[in-house]
Amino acid sequence: xxxxxxxxxxxxxxxxxxxxxxxxxxxxxxxxxxxxxxxxxxxxxxxxxxxxxxxxxxxxxxxxxxxxxxxxxxxxxxxxxxxxxxxxxxxxxxxxxxxxxxxxxxxxxxxxxxxxxxxxxxxxxxxxxxxxxxxxxxxxxxxxxxxxxxxxxxxxxxxxxxxxxxxxxxxxxxxxxxxxxxxxxxxxxxxxxxxxxxxxxxxxxxxxxxxxxxxxxxxxxxxxxxxxxxx
Numbered sequence: 001x002x003x004x005x006x007x008x009x010x011x012x013x014x015x016x017x018x019x020x021x022x023x024x025x026x027x028x029x030x031x032x033x034x035x036x037x038x039x040x041x042x043x044x045x046x047x048x049x050x051x052x053x054x055x056x057x058x059x060x061x062x063x064x065x066x067x068x069x070x071x072x073x074x075x076x077x078x079x080x081x082x083x084x085x086x087x088x089x090x091x092x093x094x095x096x097x098x099x100x101x102x103x104x105x106x107x108x109x110x111x112x113x114x115x116x117x118x119x120x121x122x123x124x125x126x127x128x129x130x131x132x133x134x135x136x137x138x139x140x141x142x143x144x145x146x147x148x149x150x151x152x153x154x155x156x157x158x159x160x161x162x163x164x165x166x167x168x169x170x171x172x173x174x175x176x177x178x179x180x181x182x183x184x185x186x187x188x189x190x191x192x193x194x195x196x197x198x199x200x201x202x203x204x205x206x207x208x209x210x211x212x213x214x215x216x217x218x219x220x221x222x223x224x225x226x227x228x229x230x231x
Contacts, residue, residue, distance in 0.1 A: 001216060002038045004055040006093060006110075008063045009086060024061070027200035031208050045092040056216060058097040060090055062108030062198060066164055072121035080124055091117050098192065103215040106194030108162055114194045115187065118170035126165050126183070136160055138185045138197075144176035145193050146186055149210040158185070158197035165196070191215045 007022040022043045032039055040055050042048070052058075068082040069075065071091075076082055090113040097104050106114040112122055135157040140146045150156060166184040169175065177186035177195070186195045199207040 001036075001212070002040050002055045003032070003057050003059055004040045004042050004051055004093065004097070005059040006061050006090060007041045007043050008061060009065060009084060025200070027198075027203070028059075028061070031200050031203070031205055034205055035209060035212060037212070042089070042093060045089050048092055048096050051093075052096045052100055052102065055097075055102070057103040057105070058093055060094065060104065060106040060110030060113050060194075062110055062161070065109075066124070067109075067112060067116055067122065069122070069124060072116050072168075074121065074124070077124050087113060087116070101191070103191040103211070104193070105211055106192075107200065108196060108198055111187065111194035111196050112162075112164060112166070114192060115166050115170045115173070118173065118189075119168075120166060120170035120173075121168040123165045123167045126163060134159070136179060138177045138179050140177050140186075141175065144174070144186075145188050145210075145214065146176050146195075148214070149207055158195075158199075159202060160197060162196055 005024065005028065007024045010019070010021050010023045022041075024039075024041060028039060039059075040051065042051060063086055065084050065086050066080065066082060067087045068085055071087055090110070094104060094114060094117045104114065116122065137155050137157055139155050140150065140152065166187070169184065169187065170189075173187045173189045173192075175184050175186070176188050177184075179185050183196070185197065186193075188194070193211060
């Protein structure tokens with residue numbers, strides 16, 4: 001199995017010859033090595049059709065760079081700098097894999113990209129959710145991918161590194177987890193799953209294994225179980 005995965009721009013301010021580069025954290029390699037899955041890094045929107053043809057699914061990773069708000073019809077707030085646009089690549093990849101009905105997994109900023117791509121919007125600045133390695137409690141909704149993954153319909157603890165969050169939910173998606181303050185922590189629509197935390201950093205192989213088992217196992221009934229959403 002091959003999964004496409006979007007690499008992120010490391011925007012280092014100090015002027016050095018090799019500071020402006022793309023990266024993928026080692027956590028992903030460690031997780032998918034254990035699952036015997038090959039990752040296909042994406043850094044450009046060139047030849048994405050071929051990438052989609054080769055790969056079985058897509059992972060939209062988190063990023064330190066926020067989505068420019070014109071994509072969801074809002075003006076930037078004064079304290080934000082949107083001089084780098086990573087969403088153009090995210091949007092192109094999400095649209096292609098969605099049109100091909102191939103499973104998509106969004107992590108942290110990837111959740112935000114998926115939400116905006118399908119008609120949602122974001123809170124441009126939030127407080128008290130960039131907790132680094134501290135954990136906080138989220139409540140999982142019943143009969144969702146997450147309740148199936150952890151075999152519970154209650155609460156779990158997750159990390160939190162985000163400074164933006166979902167404001168308006170994407171068309172035809174459901175909320176599958178929320179934080180105690182009401183922040184949306186996970187959304188889903190058929191074979192598109194997205195979470196606001198970083199399960200790869202927690203070494204949560206159960207999460208990723210269930211994503212593979214649910215949407216890629218031979219004879220899986222879930223691989224085509226999606227409400228149509230326009231992009």
